[in-house]
Amino acid sequence: MKAQVARIMDLSRTPPLTESVPQPAASIVGLSKRFGQTSVLENISFDVAEGEALVLLGASGSGKTTILRIIAGLEQPYTGKIMLHGKDVTELPPRERGIGVIFQSYALFPKMTVEKNIGYGLRIRRRRRKEIKNTVNELLSLVQLEEHRKKYPSQLSGGQQQRVAIARTLAYNPEVLLFDEPFGALDAQTRVHLRREIRALLRKVNVPAIFITHDQEEALELGDRIAVINVGHIEQIGTPREVYNNPASEYVATFLGAANILEGTVTGGHVVVGNAQMPARLLNDRFQEGQAVKLIFRPEDVLVSKNQEFPTGHACLSGGVVEEISFVGAYERLRIRLEASSGGCDTSDTPFYLTTETPERSNAKPVIATRPKPESNAFRLRTGDRVFLGLSSFTVLPNDVRTSATSHSVITTSKQ
Amino acid sequence: MRHVRGFDVVRPLSIWMLIFMMMPLVFLPLASIFIFGTSSGLGNFWAALNAPEAIFALKLSMVTSFWATTFNVLFGLFAAYVLSRYNFLGRNALIVTISLPTAIPTAVAGFALLLLWGPYGTLGRLLRPQGIQVMFTAGAIVLANIFVTFPLAFGVIKPVFDTMSRSLEEASATIGATRWQTFWHVTLPSLRGAIVSGALLTFARAVGEFGSTILVSGNLAGRTQTAPLYIFAKFNEGQIEAANAIAIVLALFSFLIFSVLFFARDWLDVD
Numbered sequence: 067m068k069a070q071v072a073r074i075m076d077l078s079r080t081p082p083l084t085e086s087v088p089q090p091a092a093s094i095v096g097l098s099k100r101f102g103q104t105s106v107l108e109n110i111s112f113d114v115a116e117g118e119a120l121v122l123l124g125a126s127g128s129g130k131t132t133i134l135r136i137i138a139g140l141e142q143p144y145t146g147k148i149m150l151h152g153k154d155v156t157e158l159p160p161r162e163r164g165i166g167v168i169f170q171s172y173a174l175f176p177k178m179t180v181e182k183n184i185g186y187g188l189r190i191r192r193r194r195r196k197e198i199k200n201t202v203n204e205l206l207s208l209v210q211l212e213e214h215r216k217k218y219p220s221q222l223s224g225g226q227q228q229r230v231a232i233a234r235t236l237a238y239n240p241e242v243l244l245f246d247e248p249f250g251a252l253d254a255q256t257r258v259h260l261r262r263e264i265r266a267l268l269r270k271v272n273v274p275a276i277f278i279t280h281d282q283e284e285a286l287e288l289g290d291r292i293a294v295i296n297v298g299h300i301e302q303i304g305t306p307r308e309v310y311n312n313p314a315s316e317y318v319a320t321f322l323g324a325a326n327i328l329e330g331t332v333t334g335g336h337v338v339v340g341n342a343q344m345p346a347r348l349l350n351d352r353f354q355e356g357q358a359v360k361l362i363f364r365p366e367d368v369l370v371s372k373n374q375e376f377p378t379g380h381a382c383l384s385g386g387v388v389e390e391i392s393f394v395g396a397y398e399r400l401r402i403r404l405e406a407s408s409g410g411c412d413t414s415d416t417p418f419y420l421t422t423e424t425p426e427r428s429n430a431k432p433v434i435a436t437r438p439k440p441e442s443n444a445f446r447l448r449t450g451d452r453v454f455l456g457l458s459s460f461t462v463l464p465n466d467v468r469t470s471a472t473s474h475s476v477i478t479t480s481k482q
Numbered sequence: 483m484r485h486v487r488g489f490d491v492v493r494p495l496s497i498w499m500l501i502f503m504m505m506p507l508v509f510l511p512l513a514s515i516f517i518f519g520t521s522s523g524l525g526n527f528w529a530a531l532n533a534p535e536a537i538f539a540l541k542l543s544m545v546t547s548f549w550a551t552t553f554n555v556l557f558g559l560f561a562a563y564v565l566s567r568y569n570f571l572g573r574n575a576l577i578v579t580i581s582l583p584t585a586i587p588t589a590v591a592g593f594a595l596l597l598l599w600g601p602y603g604t605l606g607r608l609l610r611p612q613g614i615q616v617m618f619t620a621g622a623i624v625l626a627n628i629f630v631t632f633p634l635a636f637g638v639i640k641p642v643f644d645t646m647s648r649s650l651e652e653a654s655a656t657i658g659a660t661r662w663q664t665f666w667h668v669t670l671p672s673l674r675g676a677i678v679s680g681a682l683l684t685f686a687r688a689v690g691e692f693g694s695t696i697l698v699s700g701n702l703a704g705r706t707q708t709a710p711l712y713i714f715a716k717f718n719e720g721q722i723e724a725a726n727a728i729a730i731v732l733a734l735f736s737f738l739i740f741s742v743l744f745f746a747r748d749w750l751d752v753d
Contacts (some may be wrong), residue, residue, distance in 0.1 A: 137654050160655040173653035177671035186667070187657045238658060 074312045089152050091116045091274035092242045097146035099132055099298075106132055107298045110146070113301035114242060114274045115221045115377070119265070123285040124295030125306065125321070133295070134244050137276065138167050141225040150241040166235025166273075170247040172227045174219035181215040181229050182207070187238035205233040209267070224252045225260050236271060243268075243275040250282060261288055283324045286310060294318045312461055319362045319461070326368070326433050327363045329465060337361065337462060358465035368435035369399065369456040370447065383455040388447050389432060398442040402455060485505045515733055517521035519726040530727035535703050540731065546620055546708065547688035550627030551635075555681050558635030559673070566643040583632040586692030595622070595698050618700035626694040628633060631687045635680030642676040679743055686739040690732065 083279050097110040106129045114120045124130040135141040137148055147156040155163045181202050188198045198448035206212045209229035219227055228248065235243060248264070249257040261284055268275055270430050285292050286306040293303040294317070302314035313319035314329060330339035332353050339361045353359060365421035369380050383404075390401040433455060448455065501720040519527055530536065565577055583591065587746045599616040606616060616622055650672070654664040670677075692710040701715065709728050716725035 125607045138652075140652050140656070160652070163656070164658070165656055167653065167656045169653055171647065171649055173649040175650060175654075175668055175671075177674070185658075186654075190657070190659045190663050190667070234657065323645065396613045448578060 076369050081107060090114060093149040095147050097136060098144045099142045105242060110300060111343055112293055112303055114276060117272045117274055117286055119268055120276045120289045121285040121289035121292045122295055123279055123282060123292050125280055129298040130295045134278050138165050139163050140183050155314045159479060164241045166240030166243045168231045168245045168248055172231040174227055174230055176219055178215050179218055180211060183230055184233045184237055186234060201237055205224060205236055209233045225256055240273060245275060245277045247278055268304050294321060316360060316463060320357055324365050324434060330359050330361055332359060334355045360463045360465045361459035361460055362463060363457050365434045365436040365459045369458060370435055371454045371456060374454050380456035380458050383457050385454050388449050388451045388453060391447060391449060397436045397438050401432045402435055403432045515726060519730045526723055530724045536676055536712060536728055538582050538704050539604050539707050539709045543689050543709040545683050546623040546627055549624045550631060551681050551685045552687045553628055554684050555574055555630055555635045555677060558639050558680060560639040561636050564644045579638055581633040583629055592626055592694030592697030595625055617698055617707060620706060622698040623695055626698045627688040627691055630691055631684045634684045634687060637678035639673060639676045642673055646672055650698050682739050682743050686736050693746060
């Protein structure tokens with residue numbers, strides 16, 4: 067088994083993570099696409115490194131599937147080009163690109179057995195019978211389907227079908243693997259199990275992969291990097307940690323997990339959020355006096371306290387009143403209305419303090435906080451309790467009409 | 483009173499009524515062929531069947547139907563591929579035109595062919611000086627069969643094409659197959675069931691074709707007389723046993739084809 071895996075690994079191209087700057091396995095340069103007058107993709111560019119898994123994350127209709135189909139050659143771009151290991155393949159038909167596509171429906175050939183499906187790529191390349199047999203055997207053991215080799219796709223479970231689909235593409239050493247909503251057709255439990263399996267498999271075979279998904283949890287777990295796509299352009303591209311912790315736009319912040327968004331302005335070197343102020347030393351000079359900004363933070367970054375004492379690294383935001391407590395299984399979710407009258411934070415040592423001006427705005431918007439079980443058990447809360455909110459990390463973004471990744475005037479002030 | 487002590491009366495009543503209604507319409511006419519054909523002994527039946535003209539008529543029917551079926555299945559495949567893959571102006575008009583021959587009376591179809599290919603027809607007039615005669619030959623019978631069974635194979639194959647997932651062909655293309663390889667290895671196997679049932683339908687219909695054949699063939703015994711024409715001719719001559727022997731064969735034959743169609747559906751479409 068080990069030897070067989072090793073053989074398949076041999077087939078993959080250059081080893082990953084070389085010291086010199088490696089040539090990307092795939093480069094997508096300035097891609098755009100129009101259907102008639104409607105522009106569905108604008109200036110999409112990204113690289114996929116050797117052995118890397120990149121996730122294109124976006125809502126349905128964001129254009130992510132179109133990107134995948136253009137890379138596969140199933141659709142033509144309006145402008146831009148596709149490079150695979152330095153070779154321009156934009157003009158090539160799908161069959162000459164050497165790309166492995168795992169379709170959402172798996173698209174296994176229904177009249178072929180598992181082994182015929184896997185060997186298809188080699189049969190049409192007119193490889194020798196013995197070579198085909200060996201490769202198919204290796205792949206069958208790699209995806210652990212040896213005992214199902216004579217079965218037809220309709221006799222397999224969804225997860226097994228998916229493994230056949232992957233093995234079928236690995237058979238001809240694809241330059242890159244494209245996964246179109248790979249877990250869309252599966253139930254929640256199988257999904258989680260399978261994506262771990264696929265992640266492990268990809269590490270083993272070391273083929274670069276591009277995933278398409280609308281599921282943020284899936285994206286965070288599968289991707290070495292995530293590209294968030296919104297209405298035809300890339301909002302942000304980065305590691306799961308970067309994209310989640312330092313969202314470049316409000317869209318990214320809200321699409322990946324929950325986010326609290328408070329509106330504020332830059333006033334006198336401070337960001338004034340309602341009646342909370344953030345000292346200017348946290349701000350970059352990209353923000354101008356009077357500029358409208360948004361303060362963005364995640365529910366799990368909110369620390370709830372009875373007094374104003376927070377561990378170091380936390381900034382006191384404001385006082386507030388607990389409006390609603392809901393139990394969501396793994397954690398407790400609180401809805402807290404910010405209230406200036408309930409008392410502000412000390413101004414002495416913390417970056418935030420309350421001002422008395424314009425309390426209406428902050429009162430209008432409740433903040434969502436989540437607490438893990440140990441914390442909610444140690445410090446029980448009831449509706450109506452007065453509390454103080456601290457933030458362990460937050461992001462400030464310009465409050466444009468259209469906040470997009472193209473404006474790089476984004477700074478993050480995570481203080482962890 | 484629907485139920486008598488928990489016994490549903492309507493059920494057996496309606497089943498028997500259905501059978502009773504079908505009796506004089508279908509069962510008895512079919513049965514009488516067999517009753518009459520075997521009434522004077524199996525020996526006579528066998529002799530009638532072995533008459534040279536009878537054998538020729540059966541053979542001619544099979545051969546002409548075979549060629550008509552081959553053509554119409556290939557054409558139906560091609561037409562279904564084009565009409566379900568590409569959208570173009572006049573596509574619907576083409577679909578209607580292909581389906582039209584089923585609605586045209588077969589005698590009209592035969593007559594139309596005569597007007598085109600006959601000795602004084604639009605094309606026949608030009609071919610006659612070259613010594614080419616189309617009408618009143620086996621070729622004419624094939625032409626007539628093609629015309630009347632034109633949409634049958636197409637009609638079975640096209641819906642399968644329409645519902646076939648494009649992603650199978652796209653997958654094949656990304657794996658590295660040419661269009662032809664994709665068609666041969668992926669598309670065609672999925673059409674197997676539709677092709678077989680389309681062919682059986684076409685063949686069954688062609689073997690029984692009478693109206694157009696009698697016009698275009700000339701009905702020459704031993705030369706252009708198909709099995710249905712043979713039945714008609716022998717009946718006119720008063721040779722009821724001769725006609726009956728062939729009638730039995732044709733009836734059994736269509737019975738066989740429809741059994742295959744009915745019972746083999748699942749087998750043909752097995753995934």
